[in-house]
Amino acid sequence: xxxxxxLLLVSLLVNCNKKQNPSQEIISIxxxxxxxxxxxxxxxxxxxxxVSVYVLNINDTNVYETNFSNLKHLYELRYKQSFKTFNYFxxxxxxxxxxxxxxxxxxxxxxLKSFQxxxxxxxxxxxxxxxxxxxxxxxxxxxxxxxxxxxxxxxEQQTISYCFFINGYVKIVNDYSNTNSxxxxxxxxxxxTVGSIPKNK
Amino acid sequence: MAEQTTSTGTYQSPYKFNGKELDAETGLYYYxxxxxxxxxxxxxxxxxxxxxxxGLSPYNYCTNNPINAxxxxxxxxxxxxxxxxxxxxxxxxxxNFYFDGKRYNxxxxxxxxxxxxxxxxxxxxxxxxxxxxxxxLHTLExxxxxxxxxxxxxxxxxxxxxxxxxxxxxxHNNINGKLDFTQTQFALDDKDGADFIGIGETDMTTVIHxxxxxxxxxxxxxxxxxxxxxxxxxxxxxxxxxxxxxxDIEHLKHRTKYGGIIVPNKLKSPPNNKMPEQ
Numbered sequence: 001x002x003x004x005x006x007l008l009l010v011s012l013l014v015n016c017n018k019k020q021n022p023s024q025e026i027i028s029i030x031x032x033x034x035x036x037x038x039x040x041x042x043x044x045x046x047x048x049x050x051v052s053v054y055v056l057n058i059n060d061t062n063v064y065e066t067n068f069s070n071l072k073h074l075y076e077l078r079y080k081q082s083f084k085t086f087n088y089f090x091x092x093x094x095x096x097x098x099x100x101x102x103x104x105x106x107x108x109x110x111x112l113k114s115f116q117x118x119x120x121x122x123x124x125x126x127x128x129x130x131x132x133x134x135x136x137x138x139x140x141x142x143x144x145x146x147x148x149x150x151x152x153x154x155x156e157q158q159t160i161s162y163c164f165f166i167n168g169y170v171k172i173v174n175d176y177s178n179t180n181s182x183x184x185x186x187x188x189x190x191x192x193t194v195g196s197i198p199k200n201k
Numbered sequence: 202m203a204e205q206t207t208s209t210g211t212y213q214s215p216y217k218f219n220g221k222e223l224d225a226e227t228g229l230y231y232y233x234x235x236x237x238x239x240x241x242x243x244x245x246x247x248x249x250x251x252x253x254x255x256g257l258s259p260y261n262y263c264t265n266n267p268i269n270a271x272x273x274x275x276x277x278x279x280x281x282x283x284x285x286x287x288x289x290x291x292x293x294x295x296x297n298f299y300f301d302g303k304r305y306n307x308x309x310x311x312x313x314x315x316x317x318x319x320x321x322x323x324x325x326x327x328x329x330x331x332x333x334x335x336x337x338l339h340t341l342e343x344x345x346x347x348x349x350x351x352x353x354x355x356x357x358x359x360x361x362x363x364x365x366x367x368x369x370x371x372x373h374n375n376i377n378g379k380l381d382f383t384q385t386q387f388a389l390d391d392k393d394g395a396d397f398i399g400i401g402e403t404d405m406t407t408v409i410h411x412x413x414x415x416x417x418x419x420x421x422x423x424x425x426x427x428x429x430x431x432x433x434x435x436x437x438x439x440x441x442x443x444x445x446x447x448x449d450i451e452h453l454k455h456r457t458k459y460g461g462i463i464v465p466n467k468l469k470s471p472p473n474n475k476m477p478e479q
Contacts, residue, residue, distance in 0.1 A: 043281050043288055046351050046384050049361045073366060077375070110366055110375040142391075144356065150460060154429055175359040175414070176407045177394025178430050178437075178460050183355055 315352035
């Protein structure tokens with residue numbers, strides 16, 4: 001019986017940990033290579049700028065919202081020496097294996113919209129995973145999760161967006177109707193601009 | 202102009218030669234800036250850019266070669282269509298989109314439903330008596346900055362500005378340099394926002410709302426954008442103010458909300474409401 005209880009506790013801990021740190025990669029190495037090709041396109045592919053991507057700093061004090069185009073600028077400016085290829089840099093930073101120095105992030109604030117996680121939302125996520133966020137703050141319509149509350153602060157909204165991102169969702173901004181929604185995508189390269197998905201997808 | 206479709210899905214348009222509207226009373230085609238007489242094949246006024254082509258008559262159209270040449274007036278609103286893994290750029294000028302110098306003819310080509318719908322809005326602006334809407338459209342059309350437009354299938358209606366980065370000599374931080382281009386995504390089928398209950402929303406209201414943001418980026422007037430999607434954001438108040446001009450044209454009730462209710466005086470006279478010189 002004692003063994004059973006011990007195993008149950010271990011299992012609960014592991015599951016809880018999985019909810020915070022999704023075991024799946026946010027971006028695959030193949031997609032990182034696709035991003036590199038996409039950034040060379042002219043006219044610019046909207047996936048390079050409209051897909052919100054979130055990266056972290058070394059102390060985990062801030063989250064930075066950015067996009068593929070800005071990460072390419074960052075790489076060219078500061079990380080070319082540390083990473084031989086852009087796609088490897090992208091793979092490491094988007095999967096949160098590589099984290100930015102705070103001093104560098106301040107210099108490069110142009111490319112990184114900084115925010116701190118909202119404690120209430122983040123604790124809810126840590127306890128209940130993305131399901132906890134969905135149950136408390138979202139409604140499902142038209143294949144997407146919409147924020148149901150209009151009273152969220154910017155920081156709360158940013159934290160919710162970050163939680164969706166690390167679970168494989170892309171943020172959809174409808175500036176006109178003033179709504180944010182989250183679409184589950186096969187990969188970050190599946191952002192829904194009509195016809196712009198790369199060849200091998 | 203109301204959008205029409207046939208059972209085969211081909212768009213029908215009252216626009217005739219070169220997609221321009223034929224005025225039944227005068228027999229002239231309206232080109233936004235001037236009128237064209239199809240019988241005599243001449244313009245009834247001088248091309249505003251005539252001084253750039255001193256060797257040609259200012260009454261010419263497309264340097265006398267309407268098939269291959271493009272009218273230089275307006276070339277920086279670009280609708281990007283993705284087909285067979287290729288991106289095709291349709292450039293807007295004077296009420297038409299052109300690809301490789303050839304006019305997109307919505308009555309016989311079904312290239313992109315969204316492009317057709319955006320084009321229909323631009324033509325409504327050209328045909329309207331609203332000087333502000335026309336001036337903003339013409340500013341974007343004649344801009345040195347490229348304004349790309351894309352079709353989105355899942356609800357994204359928004360504008361992204363891309364700046365060239367520069368290093369601040371004092372702080373050595375990266376700062377925004379000159380505007381490089383803007384990108385706008387339209388999901389024109391996504392129409393059921395809570396703000397519009399009882400007042401309606403159309404392609405024109407959507408396109409003009411986002412056009413205000415494009416214009417503000419174009420003239421460097423987005424520094425007061427708070428990034429908050431609410432009724433207090435000056436950038437959004439300006440966009441709703443301009444949207445209401447579209448609502449006047451379409452005989453719709455004015456929008457008064459952007460999330461919450463916008464202070465009426467601010468909506469009537471928005472902060473930093475810069476307009477093109479006319």
